[in-house]
Amino acid sequence: MASKGYDMTPTMYSPDGRIYQVEYAIETVKRGTLAIGVISKEGVIMAVEEKPRTLQSTDVTQKIFQVDYHIGVAAAGYIPDARVQVDNARFFSQGNRMTYDESVEVATVAKHLADQAHQFTQYGGVRPNGVSMIIAGVDQKGESIYVTDPSGTYVQFAAIAIGAGSDDVNAFLEKNYKDDLSLEDAAALAIAAINLKAEEKGGIKDIKMAKVSTESKIFEKVSEADLQKYSQNASKFVP
Template sequence: MMASRGYDMTPTMYSPDGRIYQVEYAIETVKRGTLAIGICSKEGVIMAVEEKPRALQTLNVTQKIFQVDYHIGVAAAGYIPDARVQVDNARFFSQGNKMTYDESVEVATVAKHLADQSHQFTQYSGVRPNGVALIIAGVDQKGESIYVTDPSGTYVQYAAVAIGSGSDDVNAFLEKHYNENMSLSDAASLAIAAINLKAEQKESLNHIKMAKVTTEKKIFEKVSESDLLNYSKNASKFPTS
């Protein structure tokens, strides 16, 4: 253990076995965060997160889902203050793209930009990698898409994905039940079933927040509690065993 101590003080140094410990620590922070899920359907995209509200916390405020542009949203897992900074960066980038090219930015372009920004924090001494992973989801000129960025600066496109605590089991659950032809309603029900797979609280829906971007409207919308309740009634069609 002592042999590795000199290599985990900065993200600019590789260990003898080819590891960057600061990046690995940041990825571990993501794994300790509560679940975030993104699901792509033929009718749009779903972003859902598990949040554990305190007794007196205002319930209609979402801490882990953000709007970047009118057609793009972000769900985060890990150290949320880092997510807020990245989202502000993405908003500025999206608006700059609109002013420069007079067209809405593509989801992939935002994902690459955020991944590039994260990668920069692995190259300089005196900084630390971002301790958050992001699901960037939206509908653009090319259709529905979902990307995931992580602290290393990697970005990968998915049809359905989970990040955060217990994500390995939840991703296996998504692989089992996901269908590329599913409706947006079924995608929302699958997201609820996936979060409840690992959630401590399952009796109500207070621990779940959700947003969507439909193919028809191409506008980021938060899902209301009444709609969540309707989606949850169909979650049983995705058995956990």
């Protein structure tokens, strides 16, 4: 690709209307391991593929974060950038609670994070964030999932995958997703979707998951025992 110096800054368009630094950041996302979000009639599911090193502690999830009681984030790409954005989202969410005495809406957090990402495409001396994030939760309006990307775009989805191999996984989700999924079926679908591209089919060893149920509106990590239970239903989604 002949960028001819137009990729030296995110503030410059190339003659064919491209911002190379933003495109490079989006390419970084495509090289990250999978992250998936699925809405069900009973809540939302966030699932990620994590491949820990041999002696690494697996108790702490590296790619799923809690923003507020009712909102979580799953990230793909350059995870340090995700951590900074999640800290920003937490501060914003708590500020909303202090100002308005109510929990922030998922869409408001998604727009805020997209606005922050967009700022890094407008100034010299900075680089775009190399991460996409799935913002999922249950608020006053019900269950919702949004995806932000390095350009500052944010889009709402019923089910979505980001990261390496996401095109094939999204085609799989489009084929198998239904509006009336239970929370358990949504979790099983997410496991089947990750295993679509995994080296070890049908396993849960490299899968981490969190959920927010419509009833509790509380972010919860999914235990390994529950993952094992959900994975038994994943076979009905296997192509």
